[in-house]
Amino acid sequence: MKKVLLTGISGYIGMHCAVELVKQGYAVRGSVRSVKKTDAILNALNKHVDVNGKVEFCELDLLKDDGWKEAVAGCDFVMHVASPFFSSIPKDENELIKPAVDGTLRALRTAHEAGIKRVVLTSSMVAMLGDVTGDTNINHESWTQIDAKNATAYLKSKTLAEKSAWDYVKDKEIELVTVHPGPVYGPTITNNLSGESMSLFKRVITGELKQMIHASINMSDVRDVAAIHVKALENTAAANQRFIVATEAAHAYSEITTLLKQNGYNKVGTGVAPNFLVKLLGLVNNEMKGMMPYVGKVYQGDVSHTKLVFNWQPVPFDKMVLDTAQSVKTVLDAR
Template sequence: MTNVLVTGGSGYIGGWCVLALRDAGYAVRTTVRDLAREPRIHATLGADVQVVRADLHSDEGWPEAVAGCDFVLHVASPTLTQVPRDDDEMVRPAVDGTLRVLRASHEAGVRRVVLTSAIGAIAYGHPPRDTPFTEQDWTNIGAGVAPYQKSKTLAERAAWDFVATEGHGLELATVNPTAVLGPVLGPGYSPSLNSIAAMLDGSAPALLKFATGYVDVRDVAGLHLLAMTAPAAAGERFIATAGHSLWQRDIAAILRARLGDRAAKVPTREMPLAVARGLAKVNPQMRALRLILGRNLDATSAKAERLLGWKPRPIEETIAETAESLLTLPK
């Protein structure tokens, strides 16, 4: 069997990548920071998934994690429970952790690494535009972007630089998803789902005015597999998004149309831009959105569809399934 390492299998995208690989017949190993998560991974993703300990903050464990693997999906990314006091709290682990995985993969003879990057490495810090973002674009970190977008941009740039200068023979491809939605695998899920959850439970007092792309987590996992195996994917970036961007009011309308009475708490009014921008100056959670308020960050997945034959499911279905899944979680 072909052996594949997925870093961060206890995460939302990582978990779905593990499931997609298992369904496709691969032998899967995954890393976690804490082996206490192993029972939950086995219960959710399968008893045959090998779980090993490796942390993005340390060199320890990575040679053993990649040993014998043909491919690596580097999905793990540093997460913080609160807004960092300094950008480097998020940037340094992202960059250094990516280089640790690439270096270990190169030394172990891994054929190809697929790095989970993000639209955050593409679409931020630019002037307003009428055309969709493509893989040719890079986020302008000099425009004061939030730490998450900065970390994704610098980590991906470091990955491409490593392959060009040190990782000769190691192939690299990146997947750059827009906001990721879809069924949850448990109580821990992607931050992208928080906005849907807040609409459903009424904790969002109003809809914010910005538009971005959305994509189903299962399609993101599928794109990782295509990027891992397709000859045409080596050395390429791939945006993962389903159709055009959506404003929050569009998502609210879909929830009300699909869920009926169960969407009774979904806001109907949009927060005035002036109010939202004022809040973004003082509210740490809102501050990360300050550069995109009033903006449309449309992007296209035409490249993935053309080169790899990737076909995402309709985002309206994903939004409805996301809501259904969230509503089933224990309160």
């Protein structure tokens, strides 16, 4: 059984990757910041797949070398999903950029030194936004200009981490595949609603969040994101390429609330916040400031390359939204 080092296994995408890896016959060594989390992770995974003897853990820090050499020992692939994320903008952008870049390079360097032939890296569509003014022709060759006026610390961290990865592998005997989701939604495995994706749906269906921002982008189902990560491990045609994994069309955030309202979520507000108000709040609120690259803009990503290489069809937008809402509702009802 081939073994994969999966960094950030406890995260939203990481948990789905672990489920998909086990389903597809791989063994998993998942990295956590503290092994105290492992019982909860195993319990959550076991509700979806039989993890007996197929999942083990190691402690890793993106900013420290400790344990990395031991973590890759005996592994066939590395799936680097772990990355820092702040919904609001930190005072010092290097709080995001340094761990993102250093962690990526640490994962690649360790994999290369161990003789691992392929690394799959979780990047993002935010590394592909051009001059961050609403580029409607994003594809697998697009890059975010980090000196653009609207480029936030998060956009810079994802872009610089990925660029550092490509720079590292270009003269080495190791293959890299990068996976680029848009905003990621879909069911929770851990029942944790505090993350960015689950929190948005929780606030919407409980009526706490009455208005969405005016913005459109391709959105991603976490199950698609995990499936492509796993398919990318051994697909020969995927070597050294970038893949957008998202809906075929860009969707407005207001489409989420409209769909939920139509499907019986009666507390949902369907308003759209005026652009000027969001921008005004962005001057004093770091979370709103983090939304500035998207307000009033449309980002249209082309997923045809991904569909062709992986013979893949995205989960439909409606199914993604309704499955996410049902997952969140189930957790809330159980509390």
